[in-house]
Amino acid sequence: SQTIHQWPATLVQPVGSPLSLECTVEGTSNPNLYWYRQAAGRGLQLLFYSVGIGQISSEVPQNLSASRPQDRQFILSSKKLLLSDSGFYLCAWSGRQGRNQPQHFGDGTRLSIL
């Protein structure tokens, strides 16, 4: 069966520090991969999605970036965090077989910026 792992589960970082969140998927190949952010008490905002190695689409311009160095690995990064980057970050994957494929989410990373 397929599984998705995110780490770390929680992270506290000072303003201006770098960020690296990692997500890996097991049990499937060529998945679509996604990064979302959920601000406190609000819905999900799509940040990035990827349909293959090295292929990244950005939905919202900001100081975050994403990379996909391997088929089942998706990394969210920042060179310099802002206070507004605080939130709950969720990685997700879906199959390739059209729009009926649901997305499957990791357990999330709670990021607090001080």
Next chain:
Amino acid sequence: GDSVTQMEGPVTLSEEAFLTINCTYTATGYPSLFWYVQYPGEGLQLLLKATKADDKGSNKGFEATYRKETTSFHLEKGSVQVSDSAVYFCALADTGRRALTFGSGTRLQVQP
């Protein structure tokens, strides 16, 4: 563009009460519709889905019917339990768009 509108929360119910969480959508194509549930401190889990008009998705006693004429996908459960307390998200996947569009979520609190 695509959008999903959910009823504002929190929704507070007593155990065994009937639940309805309203969801309406706008989409340019012929979307698939989903309900996700998020328990405290966790990621989202797929609860149910429907891929075409008049389909009914169901799981764990929850149901939702894809109503194209009213562009709605309301979530219902006949008898809620304390363990159903969570945030529920309605979402759609539109034709030609890879990512989901989510509603803002509705928090459900079930009291014993």
